[in-house]
Amino acid sequence: MRIYLNLFVSLVGATLISKGTLAKELNIPGFIELLKKHDPEYKSIFADEKNAQYIVEKGLPNSQLLLSLQKENGYTSDAGNTSDFSTTVSKDFVKTGTSVSASYMKSKQIGTNVNLTQLRVEQSILNNAFGRDVRLQASALEAEKESTLLQVQENYETYLEEGISVFLDFKQAYQSMNLAKTIYDEARKLEKNIKSRHSSRVATDTDLARGELLVLERQENYLDEQRNFTEMKKNIQTLTGNAFSDILPADQGDIVRVLEQLFSKSKTIQGDETRNYLIAQMTESIKDKEYTLAKRANNPNLNIVAGFNRDESERYNATANRNEAVIGVKLDIPLFDDQQEATTASLGVEKYKAEMTKRKALITYRNESNDLRNKIETLKMRVEIGRKKIKVTKTILEQEKRRYKIGRIDLETLIDTVSDYATSRTELNSYEVQYAKTMIQWLSLNDNLISSQL
Numbered sequence: 516m517r518i519y520l521n522l523f524v525s526l527v528g529a530t531l532i533s534k535g536t537l538a539k540e541l542n543i544p545g546f547i548e549l550l551k552k553h554d555p556e557y558k559s560i561f562a563d564e565k566n567a568q569y570i571v572e573k574g575l576p577n578s579q580l581l582l583s584l585q586k587e588n589g590y591t592s593d594a595g596n597t598s599d600f601s602t603t604v605s606k607d608f609v610k611t612g613t614s615v616s617a618s619y620m621k622s623k624q625i626g627t628n629v630n631l632t633q634l635r636v637e638q639s640i641l642n643n644a645f646g647r648d649v650r651l652q653a654s655a656l657e658a659e660k661e662s663t664l665l666q667v668q669e670n671y672e673t674y675l676e677e678g679i680s681v682f683l684d685f686k687q688a689y690q691s692m693n694l695a696k697t698i699y700d701e702a703r704k705l706e707k708n709i710k711s712r713h714s715s716r717v718a719t720d721t722d723l724a725r726g727e728l729l730v731l732e733r734q735e736n737y738l739d740e741q742r743n744f745t746e747m748k749k750n751i752q753t754l755t756g757n758a759f760s761d762i763l764p765a766d767q768g769d770i771v772r773v774l775e776q777l778f779s780k781s782k783t784i785q786g787d788e789t790r791n792y793l794i795a796q797m798t799e800s801i802k803d804k805e806y807t808l809a810k811r812a813n814n815p816n817l818n819i820v821a822g823f824n825r826d827e828s829e830r831y832n833a834t835a836n837r838n839e840a841v842i843g844v845k846l847d848i849p850l851f852d853d854q855q856e857a858t859t860a861s862l863g864v865e866k867y868k869a870e871m872t873k874r875k876a877l878i879t880y881r882n883e884s885n886d887l888r889n890k891i892e893t894l895k896m897r898v899e900i901g902r903k904k905i906k907v908t909k910t911i912l913e914q915e916k917r918r919y920k921i922g923r924i925d926l927e928t929l930i931d932t933v934s935d936y937a938t939s940r941t942e943l944n945s946y947e948v949q950y951a952k953t954m955i956q957w958l959s960l961n962d963n964l965i966s967s968q969l
Contacts, residue, residue, distance in 0.1 A: 539758075540765035546682050546755065547675065553756030560670045567663040574656040576609045576649060598623045610653070612639035612646035614818075632825040637845065641817035648808055655804035662797040668965065669790045676959040678754075680952050685751050686764040687948040688744040694944060695733070695740040698937045702726075702733040705933065709926065722926040729930055733937075771898065771947050774954040778891070781963045786880040790962055795873035802866040809859040813852065818845040880960070887957045894950040901943035908936040 541549075551557050582604050589597035605616035614637040622629040643649060709726035712718035751762060786792060822841040829835070849855065912932050919929045958964040 538761035538763045541682075541751075541755075541759075541762045542765040543679060543682055543770075545765075546751070547678060549755035549758055550678055553758065554754055557674060560667060560674060563663060563670075564667045567660050567667070570660040570663065571653060571656040574659075575653060576607065578607055578609045580604070580606045595625050597625070608646075609649045610646045612643045612649065613637070626831045628829040630827040630829075633822060634824075635820060635822040635841075637818045637820050639816060639818050642811055642814050643816065648811055651804055652808060655801045655808075658797045658801050658804075662794050662801070665790050665794050665797070669794065672790075672959050672962065672964050675964050676955055679955050681751070681754070682764070683770075683948050683951055683955075685747045686770075687944060688740070688747040689764050690944050691941070692737070692740040692744040694940055695737040698940075699730070699733040699737045701933070701937075702730045705929075706730045717922070718926065725926055725930060729933070771951055774951050775895075777963075777967050778954045778957060781958055781961060781967075784961050786877045786884075789876070789880055789960075792873065792876045792880065795869070795876040799866070799869040799873050802862065802869040806859070806862040806866045809855070809862045812855055813849060813859065815849070816847040819843075820845055883960055887953060887960060890953050891950070891957060894946060894953055897946045898943065898950050901939065901946050904939045905936070905943060908932070908939045912936045 583602065585599070585601045587599040589599075599620075599622045601618065601620040601622075603616055603618040605614065607614045614635075616633075616635045618633045618635075620629060620631045620633075639645065706726040706729065709718050709722055713720070713723045748762060752759070755762075787796075820841070820843045824839045824841060826835045826837050826839070912935075915924060915929050915932045918924045919926065955964065958967055
């Protein structure tokens with residue numbers, strides 16, 4: 516059974532190696548480009564960018580040129596049929612609070628023929644004085660548009676951070692599998708040496724069993740790493756739309772050193788300069804303006820009305836042929852509007868929450884910035900220590916192998932040293948990926964990830 520299992524693992528490893536020569540090698544930029552083509556989440560992020568172009572126009576009062584036509588005929592059993600026709604052209608100039616209209620009415624009733632032309636201009640002077648409220652509303656909508664565009668950039672940066680993190684996990688899984696294969700091969704070489712010593716009656720039966728157990732453990736670990744890599748690869752292929760039947764992470768050199776260079780060159784910004792803070796600041800401004808508008812909506816609205824009438828009507832055989840200028844006022848007083856009062860109160864709460872969100876954004880940035888800096892320094896030291904440990908444990912292992920060969924140490928001591936060397940390499944692989952991910956998080960936190968060239 517042991518022979519068949521060894522043969523199976525060897526064949527699987529050989530298959531992976533042969534496929535690796537044919538597989539598509541994928542680096543970080545290539546992976547991101549495939550995500551852009553195939554991942555619906557990416558497309559959804561930038562759909563908001565297109566939608567932002569309509570925020571202002573959609574939110575402002577209608578300023579269309581409106582043409583209205585109305586025609587009615589009345590029929591009776593005698594000869595007293597009637598008819599009414601009217602047409603109106605009107606337009607609101609929302610930025611100045613001005614309304615202009617022109618109307619014509621022709622009506623035939625019993626004893627009267629009305630023929631009336633009217634021009635009207637209305638100008639708000641109290642509530643929406645000369646378009647003041649509409650301009651304030653437009654300012655809030657412009658801020659909403661800008662905030663939305665900033666949020667698109669922030670969402671994209673977060674998307675990049677998550678995507679690169681997934682790719683680094685994929686790369687780590689590949690490296691872990693290869694490392695597990697190397698460690699497994701080393702265990703088999705040691706077992707072969709033990710068998711040779713056992714044949715010469717230098718190694719005991721217990722030594723032989725320990726060597727075999729070590730191989731089985733390394734073999735089991737290799738199979739686990741193979742399974743983990745296969746699952747990661749399936750995830751990557753799904754995200755990239757199965758663009759390639761087989762993929763492997765490309766060797767981009769020491770990605771840790773590349774990220775260290777980007778980290779050292781990255782611009783450290785102040786907390787009140789981050790996108791998240793600016794978005795929160797804009798949101799607070801928007802809610803403040805909306806709250807102001809809601810309070811004003813409870814006030815009376817006074818318009819000045821000016822116009823001109825041309826009357827050419829006939830009433831009971833008397834003809835009117837006159838022009839008249841018109842001036843007046845129009846007053847709207849909202850009474851008992853519970854809904855508007857509730858809206859105003861609700862916007863007051865939202866304004867307060869927006870202010871708290873802005874404060875929280877600043878505190879969150881400072882905390883995360885300090886935490887990431889400390890974490891980066893700690894992981895950097897761990898990586899440096901890990902690299903030194905590998906050199907030291909490798910030197911010790913080579914010496915212990917020679918000492919074991921001449922009988923100066925027992926097999927258990929040698930196996931412990933072999934395990935220490937394997938553990939050091941595995942830990943370094945893990946620390947390097949954690950270190951890389953943390954630097955990616957730092958670049959994202961400081962709004963530098965989009966502009967970085969990975």
